[in-house]
Amino acid sequence: NAGVTQTPKFRILKIGQSMTLQCAQDMNHNYMYWYRQDPGMGLKLIYYSVGAGITDKGEVPNGYNVSRSTTEDFPLRLELAAPSQTSVYFCASSYSGSEQYFGPGTRLTVT
C-alpha cells in the first residue's frame, strides 16, 4: 500500500493565483482530513470528510474548498491565494475516526 500520498511536495504561488493540492489514499478509509501547520501553532483542521459526497468545515476553512467524489481522493482547492495561506499542508485519512495516517505534506509559499 502507498498509504496517503500528496502532490505536489512544494509549490510557490503568486498572490491571487489558484491551485489544487491533491491527496489520495489506498487504504479504503472513509474519513479524510486536511490540516495546515503553522510555526508554533500545531495542526489546524481545514476541512474533513466522513465519506464520498460528504464534506464539512474544520477550524480554519476560509479561503479553501474541498470535494470528495471518490473514497480515495480528497483534493483541496485554494482560490485567490493570499500570503496568509503560506503553510505546510497535511492530508490524513482514518477508518471511522480512529488513528489518522498522514501524508508527507505539501509546502506552499504565496508571494
Add this chain to the structure above:
Amino acid sequence: ILNVEQSPQSLHVQEGDSTNFTCSFPSSNFYALHWYRWETAKSPEALFVMTLNGDEKKKGRISATLNTKEGYSYLYIKGSQPEDSATYLCASQGGKLIFGQGTELSVKP
C-alpha cells in the same frame, strides 16, 4: 471549539532519563484522545488512541494514561533515547479532532 493544551512546550533531557508530558482537554463532548509522534521533516505517526476513562496503553518504552472525568492524559517515556527526540502531539476527538500545540522533546546522548 475545544481547547487542547499541552505542557511543557519543550523539554530537554539526557539519554536514560524518564520523562512525561501532559495533555489537557475539555471533558465535555469527549469521544477519544489521540497521541502522535512527529519527527522533524516527517509526518505525524499515531502512537495511541484511547477512549475509556482509566485507559492505559503501552508501546515499548512509551505509555499513556487517560482521565476523561478531569480531562487529562499523560504520556510517559521510560529511559529516553536520542531517537525519541520528536514533537509529541495530543488531539481530543469530540465532533472533530482538535490538536494541541505539542511538546518538543530533545534527548541528548
